[in-house]
Amino acid sequence: MSSKKKRVDEEMEVVGDDFEEDVNDDDDEEDEDYMGTQQNEEVQVEFEARMPEDSDFHGIRTLLQQLFLKANVDISEVANTIISQNYIGSVVKQSYIPEDDSDDDDMVDEDPVFGLTSVLNITDRKDLNCVGHIKTMLIEKCKCVAPEISQKFSQLINSPDYQLGLLLNERFINIPPQFKEMEKAKRKKMKYDFSHYLMICKTYRCKLMGGKQQKGGDAGEGQVFYTNPEEELIKEVSDFNFTYSVQSERDSIVDGKWNAEDQMEALRTVLIIPADKLPLAIQKIKSELGAT
Template sequence: MASKKKRVAEPMVTETVESDSDESSDDGFDDNEMDNENSTPINQEVQVEFEARMLDDSDFHGVKTLLQQVFLKANINLSELTNTLISQNFVGCVIKQMDIPDDDDDDGMEDDDSDAVFGVMSVVNITEKKDLECVQQVRSLLLDHCKACAKEKMSRFSDMIHDSDKHMGLLLSERYLNIPPHISVPMYDSLIKDMEKCQRKQMKYSFARYVMISKTFRMKSASKQKEEPINFSNSEEELLHEVSELSFTYSVEDDRDTVVGGQWDSDNPMEALRTVMVIPADQLSVALTRIKAELAST
């Protein structure tokens, strides 16, 4: 197979990442996602540079693992969903560490971790691809949770999903917790440009709305009368939530034992959630502008 082409020539972001085994998971729980076998805190800072690349077959395991963070125990054919993303690799990207020549590497062998997938962003047309098993499962998952958790919104949400004239895109933005939110800006910029190119070629990437399943969490409340505020694992998604036209939240508390690469603490005070957001297409760029402004001030 030919070597992968980079979607950008320069690093997307340079950040200081603090490695600590006590770091919280994407859902606010203890989760060592990087398979660290030593429970002793490392407490060191490492400069890491990331870049965006096109998805290819070698990314299958890494992308599927990231998708598992979103869907957990849900009955979704993640293999098919992952292959769908790879098959449309002209849209979206994966985030990997930049290749840095190692002068001490005398045997010429590549580090097994050098090709690890740290993040993925893409979109799937769940209107056009409604006959795919994985898309059928995602649509059913969303409708079932809406009916159970936000019955008053069910009719409107069902109309949106089943509208064959106004296509809906499943927006997927997933990364490991220690990857800073700043990296989301060039990823969204790249995705929007990719979709614009596809639209000029009359490909079906012109959406009326996007639907996103966002990882969220909140403090467990002892009182049923009090509902704690929701926090977003990917902080920039709070601004996407603000421009959404419909949203609802459901608990994945019973699914948390399947967390990637770690174990859940049953005494953790946080409740793992998923927040579904329907975002009008013309509001995605509006939200991105706000995200850029927020991150520029931090």
């Protein structure tokens, strides 16, 4: 394979779905025991982080879909941009795909994308349609928070005096995030020497606890939970943040854990992180979550 590979070893416990199919009365007990064993089987899976390639387009787009939901953002253009700047990001895939003799092979992605880490320079790439869509969406969402937060955000995202990078950290399973490529790009004097990072995090809160979004840039301190736990550590070094609801965009879209949690309200929390503070957050992630 032509792409550069960076190894990430991870053990993943796979718990089978609940089987809801009717079982005939005359089925052997051995079959039932086998099914029960399969549901709690522990499988060791090896992953690796690779440079994004053209063949990863649909996998990357699916990951972006779970972040942006029904927002008016051209996620196809975002996916293509990520692939075009593959020196700055990585996708996480299974290292070895065992051969399967099933007749349904053609219907399954043989090399699925399990995770994505990248950064999009939304200052330098302001002419891209997708960047304009993202900026317009976030400015509109920020109007509902405290005026001082809204003013700070509007100044940061629109001013040419700042270099703002959209940090993307999406995945389907609990794989450590990869943030190494940004430092490499900076050393090569590429356009990734940011003053700030912007990060859109998938968050949620209990409907009975949350109520309406409170002023002050956050939807009730202590009541917002992060789907990706490392992003809560990144929040600790952020300058400011604000949260908005995406509950109305959930229908018919698979969005992380929320489909199974009817008591949770789906949110997005936007973090503004000074570039010089991100390394501290990454060290915390490595220390507290065991990321490598």
